[in-house]
Amino acid sequence: MQKDKIQITTEFIKLDALLKFANAVATGGEAKQIVQDGLVKVNGETCTMRGKKIRPGDVVEVDGQLELTVE
Numbered sequence: 845m846q847k848d849k850i851q852i853t854t855e856f857i858k859l860d861a862l863l864k865f866a867n868a869v870a871t872g873g874e875a876k877q878i879v880q881d882g883l884v885k886v887n888g889e890t891c892t893m894r895g896k897k898i899r900p901g902d903v904v905e906v907d908g909q910l911e912l913t914v915e
Contacts, residue, residue, distance in 0.1 A: 845908065845909060847913070848910065848911070849914075855899065856897040859879060859893065859898055859904070862914070863875040863878070863879075863884070866912050868912070879892060880894070884905070887903055888905075
C-alpha cells in the first residue's frame with residue numbers, strides 16, 4: 845500500500861477535495877463515485893459522505909491501495 849502525507853493549511857478539507865488534491869482521482873465525479881461505492885475509509889471506517897470534513901490527524905484509505913495521512 846502506498847502511503848502519503850498531505851499537509852493542509854486550513855482547519856479542514858472536504859473528503860472529495862482531498863482526493864483530488866492528493867491526485868487519488870482525476871475529477872470530482874470520480875471522487876463522488878468511489879466514495880459512494882464504499883471504497884474510501886476515514887480513520888478505519890467506511891465513509892460514504894463525500895463532503896465529510898477531514899482534519900489534521902485523520903487517515904484516509906482509498907480502495908486498500910493508498911493511505912493519506914493529513915497533517
